[in-house]
Amino acid sequence: MIPDAETAPLNAFCVDLEEWFHAFGISGKYTDPVTWDDAPQCVVGDTEDLMRLLDDAGVRGTFLTVGWVARKYPDLIRRLAREGHEVGCHSYWHRLVFELSPEEFDRDIGECVGLLREITSQPVDTFRAPGFSVTADALWSYPIMRRHGITTDISIVPAKRDHGGIAGFPRDPFTMETDEGSIVCFPVSVMHLAGRTIPFSGGGYLRLFPLSLIKAGFAQNHRVGRPGMSYIHPREVNPDQPRLPRPAIWRPMALLKYLKYYVNLKSTRPKLAALLREYRFGTVAEVLRRHPPTSTVRLALRPATGTRAGFELLPSAS
Ligand SMILES: [Zn+2]
Numbered sequence: 001m002i003p004d005a006e007t008a009p010l011n012a013f014c015v016d017l018e019e020w021f022h023a024f025g026i027s028g029k030y031t032d033p034v035t036w037d038d039a040p041q042c043v044v045g046d047t048e049d050l051m052r053l054l055d056d057a058g059v060r061g062t063f064l065t066v067g068w069v070a071r072k073y074p075d076l077i078r079r080l081a082r083e084g085h086e087v088g089c090h091s092y093w094h095r096l097v098f099e100l101s102p103e104e105f106d107r108d109i110g111e112c113v114g115l116l117r118e119i120t121s122q123p124v125d126t127f128r129a130p131g132f133s134v135t136a137d138a139l140w141s142y143p144i145m146r147r148h149g150i151t152t153d154i155s156i157v158p159a160k161r162d163h164g165g166i167a168g169f170p171r172d173p174f175t176m177e178t179d180e181g182s183i184v185c186f187p188v189s190v191m192h193l194a195g196r197t198i199p200f201s202g203g204g205y206l207r208l209f210p211l212s213l214i215k216a217g218f219a220q221n222h223r224v225g226r227p228g229m230s231y232i233h234p235r236e237v238n239p240d241q242p243r244l245p246r247p248a249i250w251r252p253m254a255l256l257k258y259l260k261y262y263v264n265l266k267s268t269r270p271k272l273a274a275l276l277r278e279y280r281f282g283t284v285a286e287v288l289r290r291h292p293p294t295s296t297v298r299l300a301l302r303p304a305t306g307t308r309a310g311f312e313l314l315p316s317a318s
Contacts, residue, residue, distance in 0.1 A: 010290050011218070011228035012186070013061035013281035014154065014202070015050060016128060017069055019043045020235040020242060022094045024131050024163065025257040028244045033093060036068065040242050043069055044076050046234035051083070053237070053269065057276035060084045062284040064128040064154075067092030067112035074119045081120040086283035088126035089113050089150070096133040096163065097141050097155075106144050113148050126284050129155035132164030132188065139311045142299055146180040154229070154284060157188045159197040162257075167197070170313075172226055173288060175296040177316055184293050186284060189228045191217035202231035207264040211274055218279060227287045228279070232272065239265040 021030040021039050030039040047063075054061055063080050065087055070077045081087050091097075092112040097105055109127070116124040127150045134141055134155040145153060158169035173186040189201045193213075199205045200217035218228045235241045243262065247254035264271075302310035 008280045009222045009225075009227060010280050010282050010287050011230065012154075012284045012287040013054070013059055013276075014128070014229060014231040014284065015047070015061055015063045016090055016231060016233050017043070017047060017063045017065040018090060018094055018130075018233060019066075019069060020046075020238075021244070022066065022130075023235075023244060023261055024096070025254060033068070037072075041072075042238060042241055043234050044073055046238045046241070047076060047080075049237050049269075050232070050234055051080070051085075053272060053276065054085075057273070057281075059276055059281045060086070060283055060286075061281065062086040062088050062126060062154075064088040064090035064126070065112075065116060066090045066094050066130075067108075067115050068094070070112075070115055070119055077116065077119045081122055086126065086285055087116055087120050087122065087124055088128065088152075088154075088284070089116060089124055090128050091130050094130045096131050097129045098133050098135045098138040098163075102140055102144060105141055106147075109145060109148050109150070113150070123149070125150055126152040127155065128153075129164070132157045132161065134166075135164055136166050136311060139299060140301055142176060142183055143178040143180040146178050146183050150183065151181075152184045152186060152284060152288065154186045154188065156185060157190065157199055159190045159199060161199075162253075170295075170297075171221075172295075173291060173293045175293045175316075176313070177296060177298045182296070184288060186229065186288060188231070189217065189221055191220050193217075201228055203233065203236070204260040204263065206230065206232065206271065206275075207236060207268050208260070211271060214271075214275065215278070225291075227291045229284075229287075230275065230281065232268070236265065237269050237272070241265075 092108045157165040160167045191200045296316040297313040300312040
């Protein structure tokens with residue numbers, strides 16, 4: 001079925017542009033950034049494969065790029081920009097935001113957006129945190145993002161996850177006022193299933209779930225006029241990617257993560273092609289032009305109590 005260009009809902013298609021060894025939660029030979037140059041490199045070939053898939057469907061997407069990848073392969077990033085894809089920031093060193101200090105985050109995001117702007121000669125104003133790691137304890141990162149010219153953030157999964165995720169967070173795009181200016185938050189798509197709220201449209205969920213369940217997730221969102229968002233990593237279209245070491249059986253959480261990284265890799269490409277045929281997709285900026293945020297809230301950060309900092313989303317004064 002070819003989606004109707006006028007009436008079909010527009011969804012965002014995102015690529016978290018990073019190497020195969022940037023996967024979280026399993027340590028291996030290439031965990032330390034000093035070893036990254038020695039690792040087998042797959043990102044250029046895998047990204048070109050994804051670009052062909054998008055080209056075949058006439059789709060332009062948003063490529064959230066790790067600074068280290070951009071530094072190593074600037075031609076790839078220039079080509080993405082030249083071909084009409086949106087280039088956004090996925091941090092320089094791909095570290096979890098909630099594990100960084102505000103000063104470390106400030107340096108990292110500054111280094112990444114500066115480099116991407118230099119390479120593309122374009123504004124770079126969209127950010128996704130590695131591992132969706134803007135948690136309730138890491139909302140201090142918003143004013144810092146804004147200071148670096150980020151005006152759209154797509155880091156938050158409005159559901160509970162193993163790392164990242166804020167249960168109960170708004171699901172529609174909205175404007176968040178911070179002390180440094182406002183940012184549009186476009187949360188990652190989730191669906192209700194068997195009494196739980198879960199992501200369905202990207203990464204391991206997209207690989208694990210049958211197409212019928214993914215379509216049910218899109219339908220739930222579209223029924224209330226909410227755009228969907230899919231995301232994928234270049235490594236996920238490459239079944240022959242090098243493997244991280246398999247964790248021992250007595251580390252069940254790491255083993256589960258390992259299995260999640262590699263489940264259904266062979267079927268990801270055809271599943272993505274089917275989704276790209278079924279729905280209309282565009283860049284994050286295109287989707288937000290069509291679905292501008294309809295509400296504004298003010299981010300109020302509370303000082304840490306015990307080990308946790310807090311936040312409130314208050315009605316905007318303006
Ligand atoms: Zn990532």
